[in-house]
Amino acid sequence: MTMKASAQMWVKLGWARVAGAALLVAAVLGSIGCTPLTVPAGQPGGSSDSTDSTVGSDAASPGSLATEAPAAGxxxxxxxxxxxxxxxxxxxxxxxxxxxxxxxxxxxxxxxxxxxxxxxxxxxxxxxxxxxxxxxxxxxxxxxxxxxxxxxxxxxxxxxxxxxxxxxxxxxxxxxxxxxxxxxxxxxxxxxxxxxATPFTCGAPGGVPAAGQWSCVFDPTYDQNWHNDAWCNNGAEGYRPTLREWDSHVTEAELMESAAEYARTLNAR
Known part of the structure; x- marks a missing residue:
């Protein structure tokens, strides 16, 4: 027998063994009633109707809720x-x-x-x-x-x-x-x-404070001084108060909380 004929024989034997193994596995699965893995209808990855669907390789896996933003839905x-x-x-x-x-x-x-x-x-x-x-x-x-x-x-x-x-x-x-x-x-x-609801108003139509009615907005100066990033006006005049001088670092939210209180104090006079 030539080397080529010998190689062809081993290839045929190999395929025969694979086919035989596959038939054996199928017979065992059939005898114990196994079915493909499915996801119940209405569950993530499942069909929306009454027919089960086989889970695919692209099925979503849960992420870490503490570190990942939520996906749609x-x-x-x-x-x-x-x-x-x-x-x-x-x-x-x-x-x-x-x-x-x-x-x-x-x-x-x-x-x-x-x-x-x-x-x-x-x-x-x-x-x-x-x-x-x-x-x-x-x-x-x-x-x-x-x-x-x-x-x-x-x-x-x-x-x-x-x-x-x-x-x-x-x-x-x-x-x-x-x-x-x-x-x-x-x-x-x-x-x-x-x-x-009762809509919040500042005393005049269009969001412009009436004369004598003070209102403050966040208006950063970008001068590395966080304390003067609020602009307050009463419809007739305006200026920048210096707020939270005791605080070494002021966030926008903290500044505007103080600015709102500052405006209420002015309006109460």
Whole structure:
């Protein structure tokens, strides 16, 4: 027998053994009633109808809730490290979050400082739930994670901070199904809260303080002096107060909390 013929014979023998082993495995599995691994309908990775589906290689694996931002339609937990304004905050995961379905006053508008102060009061330094509903895009045009943020209430129930801002008159329902965006889970609740809320006002239409009514906004000077980054005015005059002089490092949220108190003191005179 030539070397080539010998090699061909061993190849044939090898395939025969593989085929025989495969038939043996199939026979054993059939005899004990084994079926392919499936996921029940309605479970992650499963079919939405009554037919089971085989788990594929791309099945999602759970991540660490303490370190990873949530995927669409999931809830995670993280710590709030910074409040940017009334509807934006930073998480310990490294994500910046834009609250879903509400809008708070922009910098320079009436209520800006108060909305930021309320959000700071609710979430700063606290562990919160972060929920990105499946119906809503993961992020906005600025790359911010879109999410509902929840904090534990006094009764132990979770309080949605977006609802709290609306209920206190410091936010309005927006970016929802009424203006071309997705319907989010709390849309009806926000609308109901807005219907009974008393909108925050600074004393004059358009967000401009009336003469004698002081209001302060965050207006950084970028001069390495954190204490004078608030601008206060009463519609007739304005200036920069020096706030929290005892504090060696002042965050935006801390400064605006002091600025809001400063404005209330001026208005009480």
């Amino acid at each position: 999931t809830q995670a937990f993280a710590t709030v490290t910074r409040v940017i304004d009334g509807d934006t905050l930073d998480l310990s995961t490294g994500e910046r979050v834009r609250l879903i379905g509400i809008d708070t006053p922009e910098r320079g508008d009436c209520g800006y400082a108060e909305a930021a102060a309320l959000l700071t009061e609710l979430v700063a330094g606290r562990d919160v739930s972060v929920t990105n509903p499946a119906e809503v895009e993961d992020t906005d045009a600025y790359g911010r994670l879109l999410a509902h943020i929840g904090v534990p209430g006094v009764t132990g129930a979770t309080v949605d901070v977006g609802h709290e801002l609306v209920a206190r008159g410091l936010a309005v329902p927006r970016y929802n199904s009424t203006d071309g965006y997705a319907l989010h889970p709390f849309e009806a609740d926000y609308a109901a809260a807005a219907a009974t």
